[in-house]
Amino acid sequence: MTQARPVDEDSDLAQASSPTLSRRHHILDLDDFTRDEITEVLDNTAAMAGVLKRDIRKVPALRGKTVITLFHEASTRTRVSFEQAGKVLSADVINVTGSGTSVEKGESLYNTALTLQAMNADIIVVRHPDAGAPHFLARHLNSSVINAGDGTHAHPTQALLDLYTLRSRLGRLEGLKVAIVGDILHSRVARSNLWGLTAVGAEVVLCGPPTLMPIDLVNGERTAEGHPFAAIRTETSVERAIEGADAVMVLRIQSERQRGGFMPSLREYSRMYGINAKRMELAKPEALVMHPGPMNEGVEIDSEVAHGARSVIEEQVANGVAVRMALMFGIITPAPVSARSRN
Amino acid sequence: MSEDETIIIKGGRVVDPAQDLDMTADVVLVDGVVKGIYGRRRARESGTIIDATGLVVSPGFIDLHCHLREPGFEYKETIASGTLAAARGGFTAVCAMPNTDPVMDSRAIVDFVLERARSEGFVRVMAIGAVTRGSLGKQLSEMGELAQAGVVAFSDDGHPVSGDNMMRQALSYSTSLGLPIINHCEALDLSAGGDMNEGWVSNRLGLKGIPNSAEEAMVARDILLAETTGGRLHIAHASTAGTVAMVRRAKERGLRVTCEATPHHLTLGHEAVLGDRGDGGQFSPLTLAAYETNAKVAPPLRSLEDVDALVQGLADGTVDFIATDHAPHATTEKVSTFSEAANGISALETALGSLMTLVHEGKLPLPVLIERLTAAPANFLGVGLGTLKTGAPADVTIFDPDAEWVVDSTEFVSKGKNTPLDGAKLKGRVVATIVGGAVRYEYDKANARD
Secondary structure, eight states: OOOOOOGGGOHHHHHOOOTTGGGBSOBOOSTTOOHHHHHHHHHHHHHHHHHHTSSSOOOOTTTTOEEEEEESSOOSHHHHHHHHHHHHTTOEEEEEESTTSTTTTTOOHHHHHHHHHHTTOSEEEEEESSTTHHHHHHHHOSSEEEEEEETTTBOHHHHHHHHHHHHHHHSOOTTOEEEEESOOTTOHHHHHHHHHHHHTTOEEEEESOGGGSOHHHHSSGGGSTTOTTTTOEEESOHHHHHTTOSEEEEOOOOTHHHHTTSSSOHHHHHHHHOBOHHHHTTSOTTOEEEOOSOOOBTTTBOHHHHTSTTBOHHHHHHHHHHHHHHHHHHHHSOOOGGGOOBO | OOTTSEEEEEEEEEEEGGGTEEEEEEEEEETTEEEEEESSSOOOOOSEEEEOTTSEEEEOEEEEEEOOOTTTOTTTOOHHHHHHHHHHTTEEEEEEOSOSSSOSOSHHHHHHHHHHHHHHOSSEEEEEEOSBGGGOSSSBOOHHHHHHHTOOEEEOTTSOOOOHHHHHHHHHHGGGTTOOEEEOOOOHHHHTTOOEESSHHHHHHTOOEEOHHHHHHHHHHHHHHHHHHOOOEEESSOOSHHHHHHHHHHHHTTOOEEEEEOHHHHHOOGGGGGSGGGTTOTTSOOOTTOSOGGGOOSSOOOOHHHHHHHHHHHHHTSSOEEOOOBOOOOGGGTSSOTTTSOOOBOOTTTHHHHHHHHHHTTSSOHHHHHHHHTHHHHHHHTOSOSOOOTTSBOOEEEEEEEEEEEOOGGGOSSSOOOOTTTTOEEEEEEEEEEETTEEEEEOOTTTOOO
C-alpha cells in the first residue's frame, strides 16, 4: 500500500509556494487580486493538477483541518468540487445545505454561522442567494471564508478556474480577447471574470441584450479616469462581440428572465444571441468555448458547439477541483511571519 | 423643573425665522410660554438661568415624519424611547407615522397613541392617520373620524398608495378636512426586488437596483392628481433630482404640492452601502465593511447628483422642510445579509449633527436650516409651534453649532441603533431641549465621553 507523502517531501506540493495567497484570510472576490497573485494561484493549480493525476489522489496538506461547505442554493458541480478538493487534501469536509437543516426552521445565517464556527471550522465555503453573504460571514467569524457564489455578485473560484483553463489551453492570458455573452446583469461569473481578466491584461467584450446589461456599464458611469473597466467594450450584437475572439464565455440564461420581461422569449434569445457553429466561425479558428454550467442546450448554446472540438466545458469542471485545492492550501498554509495580516 | 417656573436663556444667538430674527439675546420662558426676547435690554426676571453663550437658541425642531413603532413593534421602539430620542435630537414635536400594528386607521389607535404620548412621552406627539384601511390600499380609512381624533395628516407610509384611482379619491376626499395626503412615492413594479439605488454601486455589489424613475413615476402621477382634485399633496422623503424638479414646477404652477427630505438623503450618497462611509471609492476593492445594512433605507440613498439637487431644493424652498423618517429597528433586523435587512435609519439623534455639515460646508445658511426644521413644518401643520414669538408655547432647542462629537450608536437612547454614521465625526450638538417650559433633555457634559 502506498503511503501518503508528508507535505514537505511531496514533489507537487513542494512547488506550491503561496507567499501572497497565504497572507490572505478570505477569498471573497477577485477585486483585490493582483496579476502576480493570480499567477501564483494558477501556478499552484498546475501543481495540484499533478496530484489529481496520481493513482492515489490524497495528500496530507490539510490533515486535521475542517472544511464546512454551507450551500444555501442548489449546486452540484461547485459543491462537489470543493468537497473533492478538501478530501484530496485530507481535510475533514462537512456539507451543510439549506434544506433539511435548521435553515428551514428559520435560523438566521448569522446563527448558523456561529454554530459552524463553534465546530472549529477552519474554512467555511459559502454559497448563498444574497449578494454579500460571504462578506457578512467574514465580518462576523474567525474562520476563513471562501465565496462559492453569492447572489449576482461574485464567484471568484469559477473565474480562477476559467483563467486557468484559458492559460493552460492558449498558453497566455495577456492580450487575449474574451467575449462574455449572455445575462451579464445577473451573472456573478461575469463580474468576477471582469476583475480577473482585467487584472491579467486580457481584452474583454461584454455582450447581451440591453435589458441584461448593468446600466452603469452602458450609461458612461465607468468612463471616469482610472476606472478598472474603462477599457471594456459592450456590444448588443453577438457577431461584433465574437469577431476575432480567442474565447467565448457563454452564460446561462435562466428561464425566469423571460417572465421578468428581460427578453421576449427564449426562442428569440437563442436566435439573437445563441452561440452556434456559424457564429463561432467569426472567432479565431482555435477559439475556445466556455460555459460555467449548467447549460441550457438549444438556448444560449447549441449542443453541437457545447460538445464540439472547441468546447472546454468539461475541462473547466475538472480544473475546478485543482483550483479549489490551490486556494484552500494557500490560505491555510502559514504565511511568513513578516508578511501576515491582510484582509 | 416644573412648567410654572421661569427660565432665562442668556446670551445665546437667538434665531427665529418666523419673525426673521437672528441676534444675540436673552429668551425668557414663563409658565410654559415664551414671555419675550430681550436684546439690548437684558432680561430682569429671576428664575433658572441657562447660559447660552456661544450657543444657538432656536424654536424647538418639529419632525413631521417618524416611526415610534408603538403599538405593535415595541421591540424596535416605544413612544417613551422614541420621544426621548427626539428630545436628545432637539425635536420638541414629532408626528408618528401610522404603520403600527394595528395600523393607525381608527380612532381607538389614535387615542391610544396620543394618550400614551401624554403619559410617557418626552416631547409633543401628533398622529398621522392611515389613508387606507390597514394601509392595504383597498378602501379609504374613515378619514373624518380620524380628523376628529386629531390626526394632522394622512399617509400609508412604508407603502405607497399605489392605485391611481385610490390616490385620486384620497386627495379629493381629504380636501373637505383640510388635511394633506403624504405619499411614499414608489412605483412597486419598478422597485420590485430592489435593495438599493440603481447605479455603479449596486452593480459593484451585485445588488438589484431601484431606479430614480420608481419614485419619479409616482411623483408625476400624484402631481397630476393633485391638479385634478385640488387636494393637498405632500411627497414624503424625496430622494431624486427629478422629484425636486417636478415639485419645483408644480409650485411654480400654483399647485398645493409640498415635499420633505431626510437628513440622510441630504448628506449621504449610495456609496455609504460600501461601508466605511464609502471612503474607499469606486476603484478600491470591497472591504469587510461592504454591504452596510445600516445604509439600507427606502427610498435608497442616491447618487451625489441627487444629493446636490436635494440640498439646492432645500436652500431655495422647493424642499419645504426636513423630516427625519426616523425608522428604528432591532439589531437582529440589521445583522443579516443586505437583502434580508430591514429598511430604515435611526435618525433623530444624529439629525442636527448631519445637517450642520451643510451649514459648515457653506451650502445652507444657518437661519435657513433652522427655518426648515421649525417654521416651515409648523406652517405646513398649521399649528402655533416653531417660533419664539411672545405667547408661543415654550418649545426651545439650544445647540452648540461647533461642538465636535463622534457618533456612538450604543449611546443612543432610541432602541434603534441602526445608523450608517456610527463612528462618524459630526460638528453640531444639541445642548438642551425644552418642551412647554420643561427641560426634557440636557447634555451631560460631566459624564460625556467626548
